[in-house]
Amino acid sequence: MTNNRLRNLPGYVYLALVLIFLYLPIALLFVLSFNDSAVMAFPLRGFTWHWYQELLGAGELWQATRNSFIVAFVSAFFATLLGAMAAFAIVRYRFRWRDSLLALSSIPLVMPSIVLGAGLLILFRSLMGFELSLGLITASHILISIPACMLIVMARLAGFSKNLEEAAMDLGATPWQTLLRVTLPISLPALLAAFLVAFTTSFDEYAMTTLITGTETTLPVYLYSMLRFPRKLPIVLALGSIIIVGTSVIIILAEWLRSADTTANKNSAVEVDR
Amino acid sequence: MSDYVNQVTHPVTNSRTTNKESAIPRSLLGSLIGPTWIWLVLFMLLPMLLMFLMTFRTEAFNWREWEFTFENYRKFIETPSYHRLLLRSVWMAFVVAALSVVAAYPVAYVVAFQAGRWRNLMIMLLIVPAMSSFLLRVLAWRIILGSSGLLSTVLLGLGIIDEAAPILLYTPTAVIITLVYVWLPFAALPIAVALNQIEPNLLEAASDLGAKPYATFLRITLPLSMPGVIAAFLFVFIPTLGEYVTPALVGGPEGVMIGNIIWDQFSRALNWPMGALLSMAMLLIVLIPAGFISLYSKISRERAGNYD
Amino acid sequence: MNIFYRKLFLLIPFTLVALFLTACNAASAPDAESNEPLLILEWTGYEATEYPEYFLPFTEKYGETINDVLEYSFFGDDSEALARMQAGVEADLVHPCRSWWGLYVDQGLVQPIDTSRLTNWDGVPDELKELGQFNGEQYFIPWDWGYESILVRNDLVQDVPDSWSDLWDPQYEGRVSMIDASDVAFIIGSLSLGFDPWNTTPEQNEAVKQQLIALRPNLLNYWVDYTETYDLPASGDAWVVAGAWQDAYGYLTDEGYDVSYIDPVEGRIGWMCGYAIGSKAKNIDRTYEFLNAALDPQSQANMANDFWYGVSNFDAIPMIDEKVIELLNVSDFDSFFNETVFYQPLTEEQRQQFSAIWNEVKASQ
Numbered sequence: 001m002t003n004n005r006l007r008n009l010p011g012y013v014y015l016a017l018v019l020i021f022l023y024l025p026i027a028l029l030f031v032l033s034f035n036d037s038a039v040m041a042f043p044l045r046g047f048t049w050h051w052y053q054e055l056l057g058a059g060e061l062w063q064a065t066r067n068s069f070i071v072a073f074v075s076a077f078f079a080t081l082l083g084a085m086a087a088f089a090i091v092r093y094r095f096r097w098r099d100s101l102l103a104l105s106s107i108p109l110v111m112p113s114i115v116l117g118a119g120l121l122i123l124f125r126s127l128m129g130f131e132l133s134l135g136l137i138t139a140s141h142i143l144i145s146i147p148a149c150m151l152i153v154m155a156r157l158a159g160f161s162k163n164l165e166e167a168a169m170d171l172g173a174t175p176w177q178t179l180l181r182v183t184l185p186i187s188l189p190a191l192l193a194a195f196l197v198a199f200t201t202s203f204d205e206y207a208m209t210t211l212i213t214g215t216e217t218t219l220p221v222y223l224y225s226m227l228r229f230p231r232k233l234p235i236v237l238a239l240g241s242i243i244i245v246g247t248s249v250i251i252i253l254a255e256w257l258r259s260a261d262t263t264a265n266k267n268s269a270v271e272v273d274r
Numbered sequence: 275m276s277d278y279v280n281q282v283t284h285p286v287t288n289s290r291t292t293n294k295e296s297a298i299p300r301s302l303l304g305s306l307i308g309p310t311w312i313w314l315v316l317f318m319l320l321p322m323l324l325m326f327l328m329t330f331r332t333e334a335f336n337w338r339e340w341e342f343t344f345e346n347y348r349k350f351i352e353t354p355s356y357h358r359l360l361l362r363s364v365w366m367a368f369v370v371a372a373l374s375v376v377a378a379y380p381v382a383y384v385v386a387f388q389a390g391r392w393r394n395l396m397i398m399l400l401i402v403p404a405m406s407s408f409l410l411r412v413l414a415w416r417i418i419l420g421s422s423g424l425l426s427t428v429l430l431g432l433g434i435i436d437e438a439a440p441i442l443l444y445t446p447t448a449v450i451i452t453l454v455y456v457w458l459p460f461a462a463l464p465i466a467v468a469l470n471q472i473e474p475n476l477l478e479a480a481s482d483l484g485a486k487p488y489a490t491f492l493r494i495t496l497p498l499s500m501p502g503v504i505a506a507f508l509f510v511f512i513p514t515l516g517e518y519v520t521p522a523l524v525g526g527p528e529g530v531m532i533g534n535i536i537w538d539q540f541s542r543a544l545n546w547p548m549g550a551l552l553s554m555a556m557l558l559i560v561l562i563p564a565g566f567i568s569l570y571s572k573i574s575r576e577r578a579g580n581y582d
Numbered sequence: 583m584n585i586f587y588r589k590l591f592l593l594i595p596f597t598l599v600a601l602f603l604t605a606c607n608a609a610s611a612p613d614a615e616s617n618e619p620l621l622i623l624e625w626t627g628y629e630a631t632e633y634p635e636y637f638l639p640f641t642e643k644y645g646e647t648i649n650d651v652l653e654y655s656f657f658g659d660d661s662e663a664l665a666r667m668q669a670g671v672e673a674d675l676v677h678p679c680r681s682w683w684g685l686y687v688d689q690g691l692v693q694p695i696d697t698s699r700l701t702n703w704d705g706v707p708d709e710l711k712e713l714g715q716f717n718g719e720q721y722f723i724p725w726d727w728g729y730e731s732i733l734v735r736n737d738l739v740q741d742v743p744d745s746w747s748d749l750w751d752p753q754y755e756g757r758v759s760m761i762d763a764s765d766v767a768f769i770i771g772s773l774s775l776g777f778d779p780w781n782t783t784p785e786q787n788e789a790v791k792q793q794l795i796a797l798r799p800n801l802l803n804y805w806v807d808y809t810e811t812y813d814l815p816a817s818g819d820a821w822v823v824a825g826a827w828q829d830a831y832g833y834l835t836d837e838g839y840d841v842s843y844i845d846p847v848e849g850r851i852g853w854m855c856g857y858a859i860g861s862k863a864k865n866i867d868r869t870y871e872f873l874n875a876a877l878d879p880q881s882q883a884n885m886a887n888d889f890w891y892g893v894s895n896f897d898a899i900p901m902i903d904e905k906v907i908e909l910l911n912v913s914d915f916d917s918f919f920n921e922t923v924f925y926q927p928l929t930e931e932q933r934q935q936f937s938a939i940w941n942e943v944k945a946s947q
Contacts, residue, residue, distance in 0.1 A: 008388045014380045015380075015381055015384045018458065019399060025403075025414030025415055026403050028414045037837060040809065040812075042417070059631070060626070060629055060632050083310070086309075088306060089303055090307075101310070101311065104318070105310065110560040111553060112536050114537060115322075115550060118546055118549070118550070120317065120321045121666070121669045122321070126337065126669045143317040148509065155464050155467050155501045175299050193467055196401045196463075197401075200401065204407060206408075210657070210658055213656065214671075215655050220407060220409070221658065224409065226627060227807040227808055228625060228626075230809040230830070231812075236407075240406040240407060244403075244405055251398040251402065353942070355942055356945065421817045422818060526801070538940070538944075541659050541662070542659070542763060542765075542937055543764065543933065543937030
């Protein structure tokens with residue numbers, strides 16, 4: 001055991017360094033959100049709550065944040081669902097147009113999203129006459145997240161043998177039961193990863209969204225537009241800090257609850273493949 | 275289940291060594307790929323078709339009038355700076371993707387093999403920074419690399435430089451650092467997922483048979499995680515190719531990428547036809563790695579078959 | 583039975599799409615009522631729902647119900663606003679800047695304004711009114727304006743520049759931050775060569791392009807967002823910022839930085855943005871009610887004091903802080919109009935030309 005820990009040490013050190021690398025800029029933003037100046041530069045000018053107070057009154061900013069959370073959640077859910085189903089089909093079946101599906105589904109990654117945004121604007125507004133709405137934004141965010149979700153789930157399913165599914169079927173499970181009780185648990189880590197990637201993709205999407213935004217907008221669009229007023233930028237830093245701290249707390253809390261749960265029930269879904 | 279399902283499943287289960295099909299009946303196939311097909315056609319293929327047609331136009335909005343022209347193509351061919359920027363972008367995307375994968379692999383390794391019950395927490399910790407706006411994180415790097423930033427201050431304190439100066443900022447290197455920072459967690463995820471599915475028995479068997487850890491890694495772990503590595507590489511390479519925010523904010527005059535020119539065409543210049551053409555050119559370049567994906571999926575499919 | 587399920591599963595995706603399209607279209611239920619809210623295509627930061635003080639009588643009148651009478655669609659760049667209008671978004675009011683005004687008029691996206699219905703129109707000087715006139719009609723109401731000039735860290739440079747052409751002075755090597763916008767860059771290049779930016783010959787265009795390429799050794803970067811005009815001189819990364827606005831100068835001075843804002847011999851560039859009524863506006867009465875509030879002296883003064891931008895209704899000037907008046911340089915009307923190079927509306931050809939030149943400059947080695 002001691003030997004094992006010692007062997008793991010370099011890995012932990014590296015992970016710690018990476019986490020520092022990842023969180024350093026975030027920490028900087030956090031510090032600057034309390035800095036008594038709109039200029040984002042050192043030296044710092046002193047401590048203030050001012051930006052957080054202004055944030056409280058920034059109604060449109062909160063509205064945009066709320067919209068972003070809804071759009072990100074809904075689009076991540078459907079992108080994961082669609083991507084996972086397609087990934088399963090691609091890994092497990094041979095069918096007509098399979099390779100085309102694979103190739104086409106990678107295009108949203110390739111295309112600069114502003115091009116898709118332009119195409120969507122012309123298609124849905126100019127030619128089809130739809131009002132621009134959060135619905136269209138959500139639908140297009142699903143599209144750009146599908147490739148990532150597919151890739152992640154495919155990577156999981158590709159190496160995993162289908163024996164378990166066959167066994168389940170041989171034992172009399174229906175196809176849907178097999179999918180839900182065998183395939184789904186196996187892919188769960190991948191689904192979680194896919195959901196997270198899709199969520200953050202949507203939460204940060206600007207180039208496409210800005211072209212198809214209607215009367216309700218998302219956070220990145222509002223934020224980029226706000227850059228015209230540098231003196232308000234620290235308000236955005238304050239909001240960013242709150243979002244980061246909020247998500248971290250929720251995640252740690254959820255993890256704490258879950259780990260309490262899994263010690264009682266060791267065969268958690270994630271471990272099924274072991 | 276009924277006869278219908280038996281008909282479909284039994285040939286498969288009875289001949290599993292020769293037939294690579296799944297045990298799940300084909301009747302589900304339509305439901306599995308249908309939604310994705312619809313999404314791709316409606317929200318991607320149709321808009322892309324419009325944008326492709328647009329490359330033969332001079333104007334973006336008035337589709338009642340139609341004037342077919344090769345003017346944009348002529349301009350594209352005659353402008354060598356576009357070609358150079360395309361090449362530079364491919365190179366930058368390659369470097370960023372390679373560095374991200376190399377930096378992310380150990381992270382994924384720790385997450386998959388050593389994190390134990392903390393694994394999900396680790397994954398979350400990697401993703402949380404991505405929850406703050408991309409733009410804000412790039413701005414933060416501008417501060418870190420700038421004259422009064424951390425890097426400059428540290429180097430000044432160590433006596434390595436004698437005048438506060440923007441270190442690396444406004445160079446292609448700054449773009450690479452910042453993008454590796456942005457993509458590292460996303461590169462780690464697919465690798466971790468791939469590593470996670472390697473049977474621990476396989477590694478134990480190798481070490482029982484006397485294989486050195488590095489040999490086990492090179493001959494078992496690394497090859498088995500290749501699907502994840504390739505996914506991670508593409509995952510970084512492809513979006514980086516069209517990246518424009520990072521080069522605009524930290525790249526300086528030498529860091530301009532094709533994404534910036536495309537962005538300019540769509541925004542300031544409002545020359546959508548030219549922007550569309552440049553994007554299509556980029557798409558062509560990426561078709562090469564896209565072919566790679568399908569090759570990889572063929573290989574992994576065969577490997578999945580070999581497990582039986 | 584299985585066939586039935588199979589078909590049912592196939593229906594799921596179609597239902598999903600149908601649901602989405604319904605969601606997309608939910609807001610578009612046709613409603614010819616004139617009580618529909620005004621749709622304003624606007625930059626963020628000006629919304630009356632958030633900042634009632636910039637549109638005073640209007641926001642006071644509607645008070646809590648303001649969200650029922652106004653709806654905003656935000657854009658981050660002029661080109662987005664024009665693209666959305668061209669794609670068929672039927673905004674009642676739109677707030678673009680002057681380079682783009684001519685394009686709205688040419689494409690019939692906006693309608694002439696009946697100035698007799700503008701109660702605060704007399705406070706707007708004729709010189710500013712003229713900026714919004716096309717084909718003898720008033721299409722745009724100038725509302726906010728400001729300068730684009732050179733911001734310098736005095737303590738870091740040897741000589742403070744006094745002309746646009748000083749940007750090319752080798753003493754600023756690697757320390758000039760240049761605005762990343764094709765039109766401004768072209769104007770700066772032309773002014774430095776002594777050309778009239780809006781009436782150039784092809785030879786002059788080529789000269790401007792070479793001039794901009796020749797700036798490369800002096801360049802630190804091309805700046806794209808306004809925070810850079812605050813942060814780069816503050817951190818000392820940039821010594822000279824070309825195209826900075828007066829508010830950056832005001833703020834950095836307040837913060838104690840040793841900066842100056844240049845009055846180049848060729849003149850400062852003046853930007854100007856304003857409102858126009860969309861050609862398919864549904865509620866004309868309310869658009870005029872809104873415009874009257876926008877031009878109200880108190881509203882204009884509030885806007886100026888917050889943003890340190892210029893106003894078009896000069897009746898507001900007595901209510902504006904001394905400091906802002908100084909920043910705006912409007913105490914002497916004549917010199918103000920003579921020395922400021924206001925943006926001219928661009929034609930489609932000019933815009934394409936400028937951006938082609940700028941692309942080549944940026945892509946050059």
